[in-house]
Amino acid sequence: MIKCVILDDELLAISYLKLLCEQIDHVEVVKAFNDPKAFLNEIDTLDFNVCILDIEMPGMTGLQVAELIPDSKKIIFTTAYKEYAAEAYDLNVVDYVRKPLKKERLMQAFEKAAELVANIRRKNTIEWNTNIGKTLIFTEQIVYIKTSEIDSRDKEIILSDGTAIVLKNLSFKTLLEMLPSKDFAQVNKKEIIALSSIKAFSTNEIITTISSDTENFLKLQVGETYKNSLLEMFGK
Template identity: 30%
Template sequence: MIRCVLIDDEPLALELLEAHVSKTDAVQLLKSFTNPIEALQQLEQLQPDVIFSDIQMPELTGVQFSKIVGNKYPLIFTTAYDQYALEGYELDIVDYLLKPISLERFQKAIGKLTARTTAETLVIKSTTPDYIFVKSEYKTLKVNLADIHYIKGMADYVTLVLKDQKIHTLENLKHYEKILPSSQFMRVHKSYIIAMDKIEFIERNRAVILGDYIPVSDTYKKAFFDRVNG
């Protein structure tokens, strides 16, 4: 499931994109925004797989937005003016949609995103080791990914929970969300990342690992159960 965020200062343009999302089975709408600054403030919490952004907006242009976000989130530009196309591609935008956007063109853009993501995943799989290094006190420990059951974020440190060991480190949870392969690990709460294959059972909105009940918050609930249910 591709989770998206929509940004456009024109309500009618947003409604059209929302309609296209509802007609595309592979896409889930996380949230729509008419103000790109508000969107920026919520991206870390939402963690979208792609952002559809208009280019001409009074608070912040799509190009400015793209430069702030960088390569962290794939971006698809939407605009009524085709003169921005070249600049969009120079910014490594996934696609450029000219308004009014048809359902067919919207779905073609999703196809481009899927192809690009698949290619990047293959590269990552071929280059990503099956271990990480963790700084803990005065040591740097090699930790096999297969040994990590879950990671808990505290106020001042993070704990990696292994079967027979707990490792404390000053790295934040966001660091591990970024470096751990999403095929194996998933963030389910502002304070927890879990290894999906280590789940023993699920009870209501809690995943049980090593007998510990780990909450799945509302922010991550749908994505979590979509993945659990296939």
């Protein structure tokens, strides 16, 4: 499902775009804006994966807005002028659609966007045999991973809500290859931490945001082999 946001300073253009989107399967318009600043003020609260963005707007161009949109959100530019095409593609957008818009051309743009959105979704999940069967896990929900105390071949994943899932017969090497490298770090031979779960750290110890039965927050010891790579991830 494509969940899109529309940003165009012309209300008539917004109405027409909404009408086209309603005629295209698997496309939902979450919200429409005619003011770039209003859109940017709400961007963090909106559930969308594609932005249909007009380039020519007073005060702030679509090109400027695009630079402030997270990479995970895909952009389809619309414009009546062809001279912006090179700049638009420099921003790595999904597509550049000339006005007046046509349904068939917009559908092509959405098809490109849907493929990229699906790729992101695949990259943000891992699938493996677990204690509850073959399971698809969203990596953004993972806060901590450790070697199972019952069988060292297995790895226990702790999710943000406290749920524990055991991955069967999986090495840390393979697991790290499956995880987004910018979001996770191995801290010793038996533990991996999500960087978002780190509260503070030194060269020897990590204090996490994870509650612990024995302490206020779970603390992890940093292995000598892993110190440098961990510091590099934080630009130290």
